[in-house]
Amino acid sequence: MAYVTETEAESPAESGSNDSELDARFLALIDADERIEPTDWMPERYRSTLIRQIAQHAHSEIIGMQPEGAWLTRAPSLRRKAILTAKVQDEAGHGLYLYGAAETLGIDRAELLDRLHTGRQKYSSIFNYPTPTWADIGAIGWLVDGAAIMNQVPLCRCSYGPYARAMIRICKEESFHQRQGFQIMMTLAEGSPDQHHMAQEALNRWWWPSIMMFGPSDAASIHSSQNMRWGIKRFSNDELRQRFIDATVPQAELIGLTIPDPDLKWNDERGSYDYGEIDWEEFNRVIAGDGPCNAERMERRVTAHEEGSWVREAALAHAEKERVRREEVAA
Numbered sequence: 177m178a179y180v181t182e183t184e185a186e187s188p189a190e191s192g193s194n195d196s197e198l199d200a201r202f203l204a205l206i207d208a209d210e211r212i213e214p215t216d217w218m219p220e221r222y223r224s225t226l227i228r229q230i231a232q233h234a235h236s237e238i239i240g241m242q243p244e245g246a247w248l249t250r251a252p253s254l255r256r257k258a259i260l261t262a263k264v265q266d267e268a269g270h271g272l273y274l275y276g277a278a279e280t281l282g283i284d285r286a287e288l289l290d291r292l293h294t295g296r297q298k299y300s301s302i303f304n305y306p307t308p309t310w311a312d313i314g315a316i317g318w319l320v321d322g323a324a325i326m327n328q329v330p331l332c333r334c335s336y337g338p339y340a341r342a343m344i345r346i347c348k349e350e351s352f353h354q355r356q357g358f359q360i361m362m363t364l365a366e367g368s369p370d371q372h373h374m375a376q377e378a379l380n381r382w383w384w385p386s387i388m389m390f391g392p393s394d395a396a397s398i399h400s401s402q403n404m405r406w407g408i409k410r411f412s413n414d415e416l417r418q419r420f421i422d423a424t425v426p427q428a429e430l431i432g433l434t435i436p437d438p439d440l441k442w443n444d445e446r447g448s449y450d451y452g453e454i455d456w457e458e459f460n461r462v463i464a465g466d467g468p469c470n471a472e473r474m475e476r477r478v479t480a481h482e483e484g485s486w487v488r489e490a491a492l493a494h495a496e497k498e499r500v501r502r503e504e505v506a507a
């Protein structure tokens with residue numbers, strides 16, 4: 177099936193198509209909160225936008241295995257190790273569901289991976305930060321999975337059916353991940369002074385990058401208004417960021433940790449927390465490829481892909497053998 181790339185897509189009027197009747201039918205489905213399915217007609221720009229977002233999401237899941245995978249051999253107990261192994265496997269599974277959802281849009285998984293490996297597609301900024309202590313694993317579960325849930329629960333109602341359905345299962349697993357992360361942080365925060373300090377330092381490292389996960393401010397977000405019109409996005413970047421902050425501050429207070437933001441203050445009038453200035457320069461640097469771990473993450477990913485080529489070849493050879501066998505039986 178033919179597909180357009182992010183840059184090839186035409187700039188549309190409202191929905192991206194020149195065919196007003198098909199357009200009207202497509203937008204009527206969106207307005208009725210129905211799901212668009214792979215066999216339905218859709219504007220090319222809707223298709224390419226979804227390919228971009230779902231692929232970025234899938235890439236984030238598999239790159240996200242790296243900072244946590246680094247602690248698999250160093251987890252502080254067998255129980256913690258088993259839980260972390262399961263979590264890292266879950267991330268691989270999320271990648272699989274998401275690449276599968278992207279493929280329903282007519283693009284090949286190998287092409288998507290190639291776009292990641294050649295820097296033509298992004299992955300989440302958050303996974304370009306290091307995990308120097310065990311507490312960083314707690315902070316990732318608590319904050320990164322917490323932010324992911326806030327962003328992803330609305331995606332369960334995304335207008336594109338296969339993406340929305342994949343998100344339902346992913347969100348269930350992310351909730352478990354968030355709780356295990358919070359539990360690690362709680363244990364450390366309530367432990368010895370050194371452990372408490374380690375938890376606080378991890379919170380200091382991960383707070384601002386987690387806040388940045390929600391993307392640029394609404395004023396700077398280039399895709400938001402079109403994505404909201406298409407029912408891909410249900411809430412803006414800033415709305416979700418605010419919800420995350422409001423939900424997380426009381427959790428930090430509960431375990432006696434301090435959010436590293438001197439400007440954080442409850443605003444009675446808004447019924448929300450006011451927060452300090454986000455370092456957008458850092459965000460832009462990280463998404464442009466110049467964060468603390470970008471080079472290391474990409475090198476590891478490309479090496480793993482190359483070293484795994486024999487597995488893909490073996491799986492294809494096996495599938496072919498099975499196909500021939502089935503044909504022989506049927507003949």
Ligand code: BYC
Nearest residue numbers: 233236237240299300301321324389391397398399400463
């Ligand atoms: N990192 O116009 P905007 C996870 C890019 S969770 C890197 O607001 P949009 C996990 C954006 O792609 C993380 N790039 O875009 C959790 C665009 O660039 P391009 C993954 C970012 O699409 C725990 C440009 O900035 N989650 O995987 O309306 C464990 C302008 O942005 C970031 C998802 O992907 C960022 N943080 O909104 C393991 C959720 N933010 O593409 C794994 C699905 C923005 O034009 N994605 N950019 O070159 C979304 O909800 C939306 O795509 C976003 C951005 C909210 C991220």
